[in-house]
Amino acid sequence: MDAIPVDGGITSEASNWVFDEHVAPHFDEHVRKSVPEYDRVQELAATFSDWFTHNGSTVLDFGASTGETIRRIRERHSKTLDLIGFDNSQAMIEQAAKKGVDVRFQDLERLTKIPAFSYGVALYSLQFLRPQARQRLVYAIAEAIEPGGGFFVVEKVLGSYPTTQDIIQQLYWDMKIRNGLTPVQVLNKVHALRGCMYPKTIAENEAEFRAAGFSQVELVFKDLQFCGWLLIR
Template sequence: MNDKVFTKPIEKQFEFNEEVAVVFDDMLNRSVPFYKESQKITEFFALKQLKDGGLIYDLGCSTASLLISISKQLKIEAILIGLDNSDAMLEQARKKCQALGATIDLQNADILEYDYKQADVFVSNYTLQFIRPLVREELVKKIADSLKKEGIFIFSEKVISHHSKLNKDLIECYYDFKKEQGYSEYEIMQKREALENVLVPYSEDENIKMAKNCGFSHCEVVFRWANFATFIAIK
């Protein structure tokens, strides 16, 4: 189904409700530059890391597209757990898993409070940016503590530049991309206003510093387009 969420005037801040959930896959593909390519990279590293009997968590799994794709490529037995706090998203995820025959443990959970088991891989696709900065580092530390030695955390985030002109140009470049995907100026403006103070991005350097402060031995960008980046952090 095509994303037309912001063709009408917004009445509240952005939330992952039923209206968003039913068009979310289209929204991602048209709103996140090279989304499929960044997901392929994420899948590659996740599959290399997972061993027989291993465990992967997807934090903010939305409609479970990533875990479904990973499940189809697995040559071993592994546990795939998707966590999200939106019932609407999880409902879409369950429908997709059933239709595609994917065995994934989908749970409604607060990723800040969840009791994680020792895992091989954590994935977070454009989720940290929705976690309040005051507790974001606390979550990343919890992820590091819950990973096995040499485990990995793969996360994608919208990023900012602290150079004011460059940051402005990056935003303009991104808006041009959205227009090429068929979004109108009005839809772009509406979504920007809905996300105000809901989505709070860090810079590339700030994300790397956060990961290292939280116990990861290494962190770097493995894919970037303008102000969108995919990171890998190694415990």
């Protein structure tokens, strides 16, 4: 199978998008072209930690990639925090290590024992888990979060209706092209993601969060196909 160009130095294979050594060194740049309001979301993730951390708190990042979110939370606080990320890409873990961020090798589809934590994030990562494994993880996260703790999750979502799904998807592709990606690169990424991403509608996401035990499910961010919720048990 030939490699298909996705952005600058990034290549992939069709229906086999992985966060490997072809992606990780360019990830921080690529994600800003591919995800609307990426820096705003990172800022929210860091800011929410003000409410949900105290001296000695554990903060977990599920799908931490290059450790950008943890780096920002670390820089924000003088409190002593135990900051741990999980990811199953060795190449991402190496990028995080360069920032001095502790990202541990862990397949989230097999993560069953989660340490108690007061604040957690899963930014653009649950969407890559197969539905049954994702559900298991969301339930385990709700179980492990301390009373009064908070969890910020951001996902690519499907539109709630066929017509609006078509419109927001096309607007998303327009945004990528405005950000400098070529139409061929945009389509190549679509091909690369086939069978690798399992987005849900807003209603499906919220039903899963509530079923897992989160009683406060607040939609705090939305831009076209991207939504963020602050969840409290």
